[in-house]
Amino acid sequence: MKKQAKAGSAFRNRILARLSSADKRRIANKLTRVNAVPRDSLYEPNKPFRHVYFPETGVASILSVLENGTESEVATIGNEGMVGLPVFLGAKRSPERSFWQVPGQAYRLSVEVFKKETNRNGALNRSINLYAQVFFAQIAQSVSCNRVHNITQRCARWLLMTHDRVPGDEFELTQQFLSQMLGVRRTGVSEVAGGLQRGRLITYRRGHITILNRKGLEKASCECYRVVRREFERLLGPEANRK
Numbered sequence: 001m002k003k004q005a006k007a008g009s010a011f012r013n014r015i016l017a018r019l020s021s022a023d024k025r026r027i028a029n030k031l032t033r034v035n036a037v038p039r040d041s042l043y044e045p046n047k048p049f050r051h052v053y054f055p056e057t058g059v060a061s062i063l064s065v066l067e068n069g070t071e072s073e074v075a076t077i078g079n080e081g082m083v084g085l086p087v088f089l090g091a092k093r094s095p096e097r098s099f100w101q102v103p104g105q106a107y108r109l110s111v112e113v114f115k116k117e118t119n120r121n122g123a124l125n126r127s128i129n130l131y132a133q134v135f136f137a138q139i140a141q142s143v144s145c146n147r148v149h150n151i152t153q154r155c156a157r158w159l160l161m162t163h164d165r166v167p168g169d170e171f172e173l174t175q176q177f178l179s180q181m182l183g184v185r186r187t188g189v190s191e192v193a194g195g196l197q198r199g200r201l202i203t204y205r206r207g208h209i210t211i212l213n214r215k216g217l218e219k220a221s222c223e224c225y226r227v228v229r230r231e232f233e234r235l236l237g238p239e240a241n242r243k
Helices: 021-028 111-118 123-148 151-165 175-182 186-198 214-220 223-236
Strands: 002-004 032-036 041-043 051-055 059-065 071-077 097-102 104-110 170-172 202-205 208-211
Touching: 021 123, 051 059, 051 111, 059 175, 071 123, 071 151, 071 175, 104 111, 111 123, 123 151, 123 223, 151 175, 151 186, 151 208, 151 214, 151 223, 175 186, 186 202
Parallel strands: none
Antiparallel strands: 002 032, 032 104, 041 097, 051 104, 059 071, 059 097, 170 208, 202 208
């Protein structure tokens, strides 16, 4: 289901929410509200970008794709940002793949309209520039995290990041996605999720995760979650994350 955004919408997406009332009214008429359906493609490797997306409650994945077809999770994007940052930076295509990972809602904007809006060099540009800094900080922290922290810490971090981006305490997250995020086989995912479940921090059934004890999950996570969250709050405001 797709429909136009209403003028003056109260955006949950932090980039759109930072716009002035006049900018919101103008851009709302150009946005299309879409359902974020898991595994629906947003862009494919080395194919021209057609749209950019501003998640509201859905979460997107960015994956690196090797020549043998192996895919590795490199970043996730929720209501703090946008899918299609390379377009803003002047690129027409990317070697990565992106698709929706967690269902929800998002806004879509054609590349042509997006470029016209960013050519205004106004509040939209300033917000995206701030988001770009947060996005690169997230990737840099993930590199260190994957190297030095254990699987339980990394899993807790990813669950907290997803929890920040969705309404409520329950969301869909498949074993395949967790294995890509953590760089381990599905058996490893089952073990770590089982441990978190036995600790009564989460419940995990058939791809559905419920956060039972957020404070406990934060203790189980590594410092990387806090580092990235602080950057979210410093640059985009506390509304970008669950308080």
